[in-house]
Amino acid sequence: MDQKQSTLRLPAEKLYAHELEALRASDKGERPVGWQLSPRAVLTFIIGGEAGGTAITPKYIGNRRIVEIAIATLLTDRALLLIGEPGTAKSWLSENLTAAIHGDSSKVIQGTAGTSEEQIRYSWNYAMLLANGPSNEAIVKSPIYRAMETGGIARFEEISRCASEVQDALISILSEKTITVPELGSEVPANRGFSIIATANTRDRGVNDMSAALKRRFNIVVLPAPADLDTEIDIVRKRISEIATNYRLGEALPTEAAVHKVVTIFRELRAGMTLDGKEKIKQPSGAISTAEAISLLVNSMALASSFGGGSVSDEDLAAGLLGAVVKDDGKDDAVWKEYLENVMKKRGSEWRSLYNACRELSS
Numbered sequence: 001m002d003q004k005q006s007t008l009r010l011p012a013e014k015l016y017a018h019e020l021e022a023l024r025a026s027d028k029g030e031r032p033v034g035w036q037l038s039p040r041a042v043l044t045f046i047i048g049g050e051a052g053g054t055a056i057t058p059k060y061i062g063n064r065r066i067v068e069i070a071i072a073t074l075l076t077d078r079a080l081l082l083i084g085e086p087g088t089a090k091s092w093l094s095e096n097l098t099a100a101i102h103g104d105s106s107k108v109i110q111g112t113a114g115t116s117e118e119q120i121r122y123s124w125n126y127a128m129l130l131a132n133g134p135s136n137e138a139i140v141k142s143p144i145y146r147a148m149e150t151g152g153i154a155r156f157e158e159i160s161r162c163a164s165e166v167q168d169a170l171i172s173i174l175s176e177k178t179i180t181v182p183e184l185g186s187e188v189p190a191n192r193g194f195s196i197i198a199t200a201n202t203r204d205r206g207v208n209d210m211s212a213a214l215k216r217r218f219n220i221v222v223l224p225a226p227a228d229l230d231t232e233i234d235i236v237r238k239r240i241s242e243i244a245t246n247y248r249l250g251e252a253l254p255t256e257a258a259v260h261k262v263v264t265i266f267r268e269l270r271a272g273m274t275l276d277g278k279e280k281i282k283q284p285s286g287a288i289s290t291a292e293a294i295s296l297l298v299n300s301m302a303l304a305s306s307f308g309g310g311s312v313s314d315e316d317l318a319a320g321l322l323g324a325v326v327k328d329d330g331k332d333d334a335v336w337k338e339y340l341e342n343v344m345k346k347r348g349s350e351w352r353s354l355y356n357a358c359r360e361l362s363s
Contacts, residue, residue: 009246011106012059012099019045020100022054032075034151034193036103039071045100046071046093059096060089061235066221070097073219074153079174079196081159081215084223087289089235090199093223094155097197102152107143111158117169120144121179134183144196145179151191156198160210167214170196174217203287225290229275232263232290239294244301252301254312259297261354262317265344266293269325269335274343281343282335286327296320318357337362 013020020037023045029038037045044051046067048058060067073080074097082090098105109119122145128138139145147154159167173179177190198218200210226232236259244253254262268274270288272281300316308316325339326332340362344355 012096013103019056022051026052035101042100060093070221074195078219081198081218081220083200086287087291088223094197098153107147107154109156111161115162117166120169148190148194151193154196159198160200240297243298249301249305252305262293284325284332284335292324296324314354314357318361322361
């Protein structure tokens with residue numbers, strides 16, 4: 001069994017290795033120092049196209065200009081910050097940009113309330129430290145430290161989840177492009193090609209706001225939610241098809257009608273308005289994102305494949321919808337029931353089966 005079959009989740013550089021190889025072979029553009037592709041080839045990898053007869057699948061479906069700005073930022077000495085609502089493909093774009101530019105997207109810091117300054121800079125192997133004192137061999141290098149050494153790109157996921165004083169450990173790194181190791185009386189300079197791509201969730205705004213000094217070190221690119229229903233449907237269909245292949249759920253792919261219904265429900269609840277703009281809707285407390293819609297449909301495929309008739313039914317969708325919408329039992333349950341009675345129930349025969357399934361679970 002090869003790695004693609006045995007590994008639960010491959011990094012982008014391995015998942016799309018054949019596309020990256022085709023782009024490298026056909027790339028005639030000038031490659032910046034430390035880059036494995038030219039900026040135009042990186043753009044093709046992200047938005048899709050063709051390279052030497054090989055089809056390049058789009059990794060990000062959205063505004064092309066946003067991707068161009070992100071790539072152009074990484075050509076300069078400024079770091080890149082991708083912000084947006086949950087499910088706007090911030091992490092996905094970050095990973096694929098890193099894979100295309102550097103060929104290694106594994107240098108990742110996952111921001112949490114427990115992330116420490118040592119995880120950003122470096123820590124020590126204390127057994128070696130006690131035995132031999134401070135030395136290069138005793139240093140445990142952070143992903144950013146390793147990216148600086150190799151001229152690569154480090155990814156900092158959910159930076160706004162970290163405490164402000166931890167975030168500010170980046171200021172000197174981004175300004176001076178060095179990490180100082182006072183215990184050794186030395187500095188680690190960044191090699192050309194080094195940068196950081198950070199992501200931040202707008203739902204976390206106010207949790208640990210980034211300081212103005214840190215924000216100035218980033219070029220900020222806002223990733224919007226999908227602009228229209230058709231674009232969001234395309235994104236959802238593409239991702240569930242890829243995930244279904246990985247999990248071997250291809251026989252249970254949902255119908256076009258099922259995807260359309262789920263995306264419609266999510267867009268209306270997210271916007272607080274029906275798609276035709278005629279009726280206001282109460283919004284649930286949780287994030288009703290594109291990523292949630294993808295997860296719901298994948299879970300519905302797993303239900304259908306293992307315990308159903310092999311194809312996604314309205315009962316499978318209903319089970320996922322209830323869990324996706326009702327995060328806070330009190331408020332969200334009332335919001336969901338109101339949506340069922342005031343919107344879904346009135347949509348006629350095409351929606352009747354899904355309404356009945358949702359109503360039965362919600363009663």
